[in-house]
Amino acid sequence: MAALAVLRRSAPARLLSGTLCVHSRVLAPWRQYQSNRHFSNDKILVEMDESTGVAVMKMKNPPVNGLSLELLTEFSISLEKLEIDRGCRGLILTSASPKVFSAGLDITEMCGKSAEHYAAFWKAVQEMWLKLFGSNMVTIAAINGSSPAGGCLMAMCCDYRIMADSPKYAIGLNETQLGIVAPFWFKDTMTHTVGSRVTEQSLQLGQMYPAPAALKFGLVDQLVPEDKVQITAAAAMAQWLSVPDHARQITKPMIRKPIVDRLVKQREADIDNFVSFISKESIQKSLQAYMDRLKQKKQ
Numbered sequence: 001m002a003a004l005a006v007l008r009r010s011a012p013a014r015l016l017s018g019t020l021c022v023h024s025r026v027l028a029p030w031r032q033y034q035s036n037r038h039f040s041n042d043k044i045l046v047e048m049d050e051s052t053g054v055a056v057m058k059m060k061n062p063p064v065n066g067l068s069l070e071l072l073t074e075f076s077i078s079l080e081k082l083e084i085d086r087g088c089r090g091l092i093l094t095s096a097s098p099k100v101f102s103a104g105l106d107i108t109e110m111c112g113k114s115a116e117h118y119a120a121f122w123k124a125v126q127e128m129w130l131k132l133f134g135s136n137m138v139t140i141a142a143i144n145g146s147s148p149a150g151g152c153l154m155a156m157c158c159d160y161r162i163m164a165d166s167p168k169y170a171i172g173l174n175e176t177q178l179g180i181v182a183p184f185w186f187k188d189t190m191t192h193t194v195g196s197r198v199t200e201q202s203l204q205l206g207q208m209y210p211a212p213a214a215l216k217f218g219l220v221d222q223l224v225p226e227d228k229v230q231i232t233a234a235a236a237m238a239q240w241l242s243v244p245d246h247a248r249q250i251t252k253p254m255i256r257k258p259i260v261d262r263l264v265k266q267r268e269a270d271i272d273n274f275v276s277f278i279s280k281e282s283i284q285k286s287l288q289a290y291m292d293r294l295k296q297k298k299q
């Protein structure tokens with residue numbers, strides 16, 4: 001068993017993340033974490049149940065859980081801590097705010113800032129994706145509200161998705177509706193989840209799907225009443241964790257490693273692409289107009 005535990009925390013993590021060097025950096029917080037099984041940053045709350053080995057991670061960036069640089073950084077640090085914790089086998093990702101899982105990338109991080117800021121922001125988005133999509137743990141998204149763009153990406157990174165059963169809540173990659181383009185690894189994640197044809201259509205149209213429609217083509221796996229999302233996620237997790245860790249952990253990268261590697265190999269070029277794209281005057285105008293429309297919606 002000890003050998004298997006080592007396998008759980010070593011080989012697949014090396015295979016998937018390509019970011020082993022950060023392990024040594026997180027040793028101090030990890031020691032702190034051992035004595036306190038709940039930890040909270042400003043934007044991320046983690047509750048670890050030692051009896052089940054399941055951590056519930058809640059995003060808390062009101063009003064809509066915009067994925068800001070701060071949230072993304074805290075997310076990646078928290079996930080790294082859980083990843084190296086031998087007692088943690090599963091992660092349930094959810095939102096501390098009712099009605100919104102995540103509004104996706106915080107658009108204000110992509111408007112009117114410097115090239116250096118855009119590069120740091122995009123690196124944090126990449127890091128979040130590499131860690132979550134490449135996680136060794138069982139990951140379940142408990143989608144308790146709307147989940148556009150980057151929110152949908154986070155949910156798709158998980159092994160299983162449970163969504164609140166309400167047509168008011170929608171999920172999808174709507175980037176083109178903002179006049180921006182989902183990069184290849186967003187596209188790869190959606191293709192991995194629902195296949196090429198649906199991805200092609202969804203991405204071009206920037207389509208958002210109400211929960212019942214999302215279930216029909218497998219963008220989410222299960223719909224349950226809003227007040228049952230968390231308990232259903234816990235039940236699904238128990239089922240996933242009944243499979244021996246070592247077998248599941250060797251299987252997961254068979255599918256995901258080539259997808260992860262594609263970004264790992266071209267991270268810098270991808271950052272350069274993002275910075276040059278987002279800095280264009282026409283793209284800035286498009287994002288500003290979208291933000292104005294969001295605000296006008298309320299009046």
Ligand SMILES: CCCCC/C=C\C/C=C\CCC/C=C/C(=O)SCCNC(=O)CCNC(=O)[C@H](O)C(C)(C)COP(=O)(O)OP(=O)(O)OC[C@H]1O[C@@H](n2cnc3c(N)ncnc32)[C@H](O)[C@@H]1OP(=O)(O)O
Nearest residue numbers: 066103104105106107108146148149150180181274277294
């Ligand atoms: C050469 C080719 C290169 C190709 C590629 C290269 C590079 C790639 C380039 C770019 C890739 C970028 C990828 C981007 C991914 C994203 O995630 S973009 C974000 C998209 N998100 C959205 O469109 C969501 C918009 N929001 C909503 O639809 C709704 O807010 C809601 C989430 C459904 C919640 O609705 P509701 O509860 O009614 O809340 P409000 O709409 O009233 O919003 C409350 C306030 O929050 C502000 N807000 C909402 N979303 C965001 C956001 N994503 N970022 C920042 N702020 C947001 C909203 O304006 C309200 O603000 P005020 O209270 O009015 O101040």
